[in-house]
Amino acid sequence: MSGSAASVAAFWAAAAPGWIRHADRHDVRGAPLGEVALRSLAVRPGERVLDVGCGCGGTTAALAAAVGGAGVAVGVDLSSAMIETARSRFPAGRHPGLRFLAADVERLDVVPGGPFDAAYSRMVLMLLADPVAGCAAVRRSLRPGGRFAATVFRAGPGNAWLPAAMLGAAPHLGALPPLPVGDEPGPFALAEPRRIDRVLTAAGFVDVAAEPHDVVMAAPDEPDDVAEWLIELGPAGAPFRRATPDAQRAARAGAVKLLARFREPGAGYRIPSALWLITARAPG
Ligand SMILES: C[S@@+](CC[C@H](N)C(=O)[O-])C[C@H]1O[C@@H](n2cnc3c(N)ncnc32)[C@H](O)[C@@H]1O
Structure with missing residues (x-):
């Protein structure tokens, strides 16, 4: 993924079918990637909560359950295909207070439905083309004193599953999107805590903190299923879907091989991931 808003939008348009295909699996297996932020926010019944980059809506639905019928949970995502999927997975009639909006958060003054008591974001901020603009919109959408909790990846070694899935699959597929360089949006763009502080502070937040958490995803x-899930969440996903069945088989086998270190045959996969829990508050 390279840095411009247009290339980020193109990346997510191409990635969306994989996220949609694996939405139910990812709600379960990906839950540890956001649990620390959910715990930290501790949303209460009746609150208004924003889910930034909500993908296919599983985390927004969990927030809606936590705020109950008197509260509101709004999920916003750049991908209109993922938002349509979120709406059909969690229909408004059955989930009072739950709303989804297709929009680029970086271009909004405020996210409609606020002011929010709290904002949540799972594994999104490092992928924003302009994280200061995106976080500033989140801050403006919060009430004074409103709280923000988000997760992002720490540096590479604690997240070995990411390169394993991609490097195992890539030799069998067509060209991958350009890999990020420096601060360009990508999995490790906020791996450096000083940048987290700079971005959130420039966006107008106070009490910015980043706390390391090590989690384990179970599958x-x-x-084959685990390999496809992890291939399709990343930059090899779109080339994988375009590949011939033979190439797909080879890509899957390549990823299975490199992911074997996380497998205990007969028991399943335990996939460690190293995160930052980012917390901050809107002033006032
Ligand atoms: C790694 S996915 C995480 C999705 C979801 N939070 C989850 O954990 O399952 C990143 C999401 O951020 C969204 N996204 C990227 N840039 C965005 C932007 N500028 N505004 C809103 N959403 C954005 C993408 O469309 C994608 O759904």
Whole structure:
């Protein structure tokens, strides 16, 4: 993914079918990637909560359940395909207070539906083309004193599953999107805590903190299925879907091989991931 808003939008348009295909799996297996932020926010019944980069809506639905019928949970995402999926997975009639909006958060003055008591974001901020603009819109959408909790990846070694899935698959696929350089949006663009502080402070937040958390994603002992899930969440996803069946088989086998270090045959996969929990508050 390279840095411009247009290339980020193109990346997510191409990635969306993979996220949609694996939405149910990712709600379960990906839950540890956001649990620390959910715990830190501790949303209460009746609150208004924003989910930034909500993908296919599973985390927004969990927030809606936490705020209950008297509260509101709004999920916003750049991908209109993922937002349509979120709406059909969690229909408004069955989930009072739950709303989804397709929009680029960086271009909004405020996210409609606020002011919010709290904002949540799971594994999104490092992928924003202009994280200061995106976080400033989140801050403006919060009430004074409103709280923000988000997760992002720490540096590479604690997240070995990311290169394993991509490097195992890539040799069998067509060209991948350009890999990020420096501060360009990508998995490790906020891996450096000083940048987290700079971005959130420039966006107008106070009490900015980044706390390391090590989590483990669990998945059943289904190597092909686990390989496809992890390939399709990343930059190899779109080339994988365009590949011939033979190339897909080879890509899957390549990823299975490099992901074997996380597998205990008969028991399943335990996939460690190293995160920052970012917390901050809107002034006032
Ligand atoms: C790694 S996915 C995480 C999705 C979801 N939070 C989850 O954990 O399952 C990143 C999401 O951020 C969204 N995104 C990227 N840039 C965005 C922007 N400028 N405004 C809103 N959403 C954005 C993408 O469309 C994608 O759904």
